[in-house]
Amino acid sequence: MLLTLLAFVLVLGVLIFVHELGHFLAAKAVGIAVPRFSIGLGPPTPLRFRRGETEYQVAWIPFGGYVKMASREEQELMGALEGGATEEGFPPHRLFESKPLAARILVIGAGVIMNALFAWLAYGALLATYGEPQDPTTAIARVEASRLPAGAEVLAELPAGSRVMAVDGQPVKTWEELVRAIRAGRGALRLDLEGREPLVVPAADRRARRAVAGALVPLWPPEIGLVV
Structure with missing residues (x-):
């Protein structure tokens, strides 16, 4: 005190x-x-x-x-x-x-x-x-379907815990890298998922890609912060 x-x-x-x-x-x-x-x-x-x-x-x-x-x-x-x-x-x-x-x-x-x-x-x-804080996860907890652009509705069907390994062929290891890669690309969006077939989303322009990035919610593994 x-x-x-x-x-x-x-x-x-x-x-x-x-x-x-x-x-x-x-x-x-x-x-x-x-x-x-x-x-x-x-x-x-x-x-x-x-x-x-x-x-x-x-x-x-x-x-x-x-x-x-x-x-x-x-x-x-x-x-x-x-x-x-x-x-x-x-x-x-x-x-x-x-x-x-x-x-x-x-x-x-x-x-x-x-x-x-x-x-x-x-x-x-x-x-x-x-350095800049990095969120060391690329797993998706859920997708907010209401924020998805037209044509990207298939993302709402992703099961909780789906892990993104690469975006448009570019490997990603943190949530920040995942979001940046989605926003930076052009044309159709390709997500390589762990243990699943790649998912291709026709998010053709930057606005649609930003909407996709904003609709994804990261999954944080449970951790024990303090034991008293």
Whole structure:
């Protein structure tokens, strides 16, 4: 339980950091002064330091964070959740409200943009490390007859568990390969089945082949996931 809670706080902290970093970088890019960058809300912990005009800190409440930008309005409204007001004075041209509308929109939206970029990079890294998940089956559990194109009704008669060995003469070993081969071919579709005669379906165009691929449902062998 404790480990789960710590993992949750850690992941949440990373997401908050990335989000607030987007606001921070955008504010700096358009010339807005940033007196405080905080991961967490409320009073600061001893984990804090100052570099230049900005104070960097970790606060005690881990469910949030903020980038305090120089603004007359914020100085008046800063509450305890954001550590109170700061004492630094900045020239008018460094204040948030002094910037053009486009710059303010960029700063406000930068957090979401940074989260999206982070998700894309994280997914790309996982894909590069572990590869694309492959479904290691070519057995058909059932065929959804209502989705079959005209002329392909014979596929609905396939018994459950029919295993496809090749599509149009091309061997297939995973469900992804099977679907890609069906969609990529042209003309009549030939399915080589284990222990059965080849099945030829007059799916002449790409649309019909996509419909056939969408009508097939894979059969997954039963597995024991966990014994407690």
